[in-house]
């Protein structure tokens with residue numbers, strides 16, 4: 001398996017991820033962001049196999065992210081008031 005089995009260059013921007021213009025409903029317009037809307041600026045699209053691999057790895061990646069950013073994101077800190085009179 002090679003990386004090209006997983007992704008394919010975006011035909012719309014020829015893999016650059018940039019697009020000066022967009023065509024909406026058959027009308028060419030200036031693309032204000034300059035980011036290719038087809039590949040969202042990535043310059044490539046995932047193949048069906050690539051999509052499968054991403055879906056396979058997603059839970060592991062989410063786990064890694066959760067471990068890298070412990071608790072804070074998951075459970076907001078609650079300030080405990082101390083009532084000791």
Ligand SMILES: [Zn+2]
Nearest residue numbers: 010013036039
């Ligand atoms: Zn593109």
